[in-house]
Amino acid sequence: MSDTHLAGAAGPSSTDEFVKGLWRENPVFVQALGMCPVLAVSNTALNALAMGLATLFVLVMSNAVVSLLRRFIPKQVRIATYILVIATLVTIVDYAIQAISLELYRALGAFISLIVVNCLILGRAESFASKNGMGRSILDGLGMGIGFTVALLALGAVREIFGAGSLFGVQLFHDAFQPWVMMILPSGGFFTLAGWLLLFNWLRARAEISNTATSADALEATP
């Protein structure tokens, strides 16, 4: 714990920019950003994965463009500029998914267009890409995007396993399994996310307790 703290004081390394989005600052489980798509399209694992990858692409590209242009954008109109950049990228993704798989496009529906208003993307543009170079911003976007995708997948997998008895469309259980229809319905999304958050809260509380215990031990050991 103290080692990472020292490294942080000396300026975060490039790996750290990447890794922080995966766990310590996970956009969904820790920061609670971009919840709408997380809940809405996580009814099957495949939808969740597609949505995660689309968001990952937009996030990396918008971070790259914003960090490149950060010296030219006047401070007063920066938010509007970021939104225009993001909206352009999302339009590209929207048409690309339509071209690749019409079935997937129908399943995700308007939620592809709604990536524009994912607070995560605007948040990273404003708080990271507008202050850092292109390389770091891309790493940050990759880390956050992968963290977001993993969270979506965690939610989608749980909901599909219980709600349909399958994972990525592959049947997991015997025919006698009665699917929990509620997990596919909107309320199931709320409950599953609450369950994951509870698990992480509990893990973090336990880690804190053991941390304070070990540091107390260390204090007692040193005279």
Added chain:
Amino acid sequence: MTQEPLWSIFIGASLINNFVLAYFLGICPFLGVSGKLETASRMGGAVTFVMLVSSTCAYGINALLIAIDAPYLRLISFIAVIASTVQLVEMFIKKVSPALFRSLGIFLPLITTNCAILGLTLFQTNKGYGFVQCLAYALGAGVGFTLALVLMAGVREKLELASTPDVVRGTALTLVIAGLLSITFMGFAGLGG
């Protein structure tokens, strides 16, 4: 243009397909501003107003974009309209009620990135509603959003006084309540045809 009656559009948008509890749109302000009943109801009012204005503008813009054959500009122009409407509302509230302006805080400019509003403009375009139908749809969505926010705030105000374990406090508990509300709203399915 569809021939759906206005009352059925209104009921559909506000109760059956409630934007927050069935479509998961606008979750951020739903979790963020639902702590106090008064703030929640005013936030609902602001969002309803932005929805009505954006819906009107989006209807016009969509007609224009179809006329000049440039549907790929739809998303960009919709978000530009919403951003300017929110800016307008922000200036208005700041002038009229500084207290409300402070209590809404960061969530006021964030109405721009409220998916409920962009979602509304996109859905009304997809469904091919006429002008009056768009207005009914926007009003229904706004009322539904306010309803969900106010119900949530009421429950959370009571919950402040209850003793809950430390682990569930915060977002997790709010999400469980949202799930229960969502189940309740499923009871409206079948209303209005």
